[in-house]
Amino acid sequence: MVNKVGGALPLTSLNHISLVCRSIEESIDFYQNVLGFVPIRRPGSFDFDGAWLSNYGIGIHLLQAEDPECLPKKTEINPKDNHISFQCESMGAVERKLKEMGIRYVQSMVEDGGIYVEQLFFHDPDGFMIEICNCDNLPVVPLVGSVAACPRVNMVKQQQQQQQHNKMQQQQQQQVAALVQRLSVGSTNDMALHELSC
Numbered sequence: 001m002v003n004k005v006g007g008a009l010p011l012t013s014l015n016h017i018s019l020v021c022r023s024i025e026e027s028i029d030f031y032q033n034v035l036g037f038v039p040i041r042r043p044g045s046f047d048f049d050g051a052w053l054s055n056y057g058i059g060i061h062l063l064q065a066e067d068p069e070c071l072p073k074k075t076e077i078n079p080k081d082n083h084i085s086f087q088c089e090s091m092g093a094v095e096r097k098l099k100e101m102g103i104r105y106v107q108s109m110v111e112d113g114g115i116y117v118e119q120l121f122f123h124d125p126d127g128f129m130i131e132i133c134n135c136d137n138l139p140v141v142p143l144v145g146s147v148a149a150c151p152r153v154n155m156v157k158q159q160q161q162q163q164q165h166n167k168m169q170q171q172q173q174q175q176v177a178a179l180v181q182r183l184s185v186g187s188t189n190d191m192a193l194h195e196l197s198c
Contacts, residue, residue: 016052016059017084019128022068024051026125031060034101035086035130056086074127077106079119083129087136091118094132098122112138 021027028051031037037053037060049064065071074081088094098105098120105122120132 014058016054016061018061018063019124019126020063020065020071021124021126022065022071023125024049024062024064027051027062028053030124031062034103071126074123077104077121077123077129079106079108079121079129079131081129083121083131085131085133085135088132088134091120091132091134094120110138115139 031053037055040052040054042052051062053060103122105120108119110117
């Protein structure tokens with residue numbers, strides 16, 4: 001059990017993932033032309049082959065394997081394997097593109113409370129699993145008793161609080177408008193009674 005004194009590390013975001021690969025060139029081609037990453041400058045002080053790529057707020061650091069033949073070869077696409085997942089706007093468009101590129105993939109569907117999430121899984125050139133999904137469909141709900149919520153959860157809470165505040169303001173405005181209308185109807189009736197009594 002980890003000693004929890006002082007809470008978790010003061011982190012801000014995911015910076016990069018690092019992958020050992022058989023061929024830097026093949027992996028650059030895959031991450032650039034399939035997943036849309038952009039090669040960026042890598043510090044020149046490194047004494048080993050590699051490449052850095054970046055996009056979507058994260059980096060991919062590729063490291064050339066010292067003995068490429070010793071890397072395990074994966075052929076079966078297993079959605080329960082280690083993987084990195086990317087959100088997309090259109091699962092249909094991603095699937096069409098994978099077919100055009102001749103990339104073998106496995107489809108999966110997750111359902112939770114009537115909300116459906118589509119998933120596509122495939123391998124990079126070294127068998128590392130990639131997932132493409134529309135996971136944003138699922139709300140991020142912290143477990144009871146969790147100490148720290150992620151920024152997205154905080155954002156959702158703030159949006160809900162703002163919506164509740166706006167609803168209350170709207171109700172108050174409607175109540176004030178109804179009161180003003182009753183008062184103006186009441187004063188019109190008073191004026192009519194005054195005119196009749198004259």
